[in-house]
Amino acid sequence: MSIQDNNKTDNHNPTEAKIIEAAKYLFIQKGYAETSMSDIAARAGINRPALHYYFRTKDKMFHAVIGDIVSAIIPKVYKLLTKKEMPIANRIGGMIDAYYSLFIQIPRLPMFIIREINRDADMLISTIIQMHLNVKAQNVINCIQEEMNCGKFNKVPIRFFFCSFYGLLVTPLLMQDVIRAVMLEDGETFEQMLQKWKPYLLRQILALLLPPQEFVKALGGI
Amino acid sequence: MSIQDNNKTDNHNPTEAKIIEAAKYLFIQKGYAETSMSDIAARAGINRPALHYYFRTKDKMFHAVIGDIVSAIIPKVYKLLTKKEMPIANRIGGMIDAYYSLFIQIPRLPMFIIREINRDADMLISTIIQMHLNVKAQNVINCIQEEMNCGKFNKVPIRFFFCSFYGLLVTPLLMQDVIRAVMLEDGETFEQMLQKWKPYLLRQILALLLPPQEFVKALGGI
């Protein structure tokens, strides 16, 4: 697990770190509702009252965890998309790779985000605003919009770019249990299937962003 | 709600029908874990023990509900995709419309399916098999594969077609709370946004399925 240790929680205390780690794992795996404080305590190797000493309520604990998780995601895109000297197919390809490496470590992360958005979208949005991640997100948006204004991209509303990119990126992970059960070839692993998916994903994003002639040209490079 | 009344549950008893309806609504809205038997009883206008008379356990009740829901979905595609005289763009467009009309009635249906697949994929898969929906699904698959064999479509593995189609179709609904909060234009409704999304969705599916030249030709018709 250990999504990345760029977190701002006081890891000075080893018990606290153990708790956060256990909570992070269980919340992602089973969601807020189906994770009990007892589960977390058991996994962290302590007992319930000790949990409540560190994080007074279940809700406060969840907030401590969600910050860590969200902050691990947006920076991944940020660096890659803003490298303007690279051809677009390579840049988007790089973004996919960055997300893939995260998702292979934590396959249920997309599911977690979607589930908790559904449970309490305002909470997640306000967390993102508090962490000033919306500033970075705005930079990403500007970067794409610039390419649209100079005519290299179709003028696609940015929200539809997000729907496309994230939809195509995370759908195999949202359906992973079904895919693992009935859609893998003999001996194929889920990770191998994800790698085969990548060119199709890229193809469709380019079909959205590029004018027809440019799209056909770019197909050679995939 | 009333997803469609092609269900096989004994609706002879009006109380039982009321219960199913209430349970269907709440399970879809909040999911299995966060829906209590008391909630269902309250919404159906009876009390808890009466619930347990009709459906001995919460689990049995959920199974009764899931059958109704799943059976409302696959037939929608089935009829449309097999009309071979229609041009492909129109057929897929029709499928999108069919799903849209379902999702506008029940916007949290995709979320529900994804959430419960994650909770217990085997249960959902075995339900589908029990209902013989896999036979209809196989027909849909054959229909697509036929067009690939005769060279009208690219030879895209069928699982990737599903990832594309359902990913692009349901992502706006999975993100609906975020979209409603920060991605709508002034005065725009979520339904209007969905309609604007449709041509982009279609464009990307065609980019996947059609050879480059055919794709460029088809773009005129969108």
Next chain:
DNA sequence: GTCTATAACCTGATAGAC
């Protein structure tokens, strides 16, 4: 068939000893 009453359990949370 539908209700009242109640069992048995698990949840999050707190008080207080060490």
Next chain:
DNA sequence: GTCTATCAGGTTATAGAC
């Protein structure tokens, strides 16, 4: 700081009266 003991509240489920 971390434990034991305990609380109040909500959960599914059942037994038995009507």
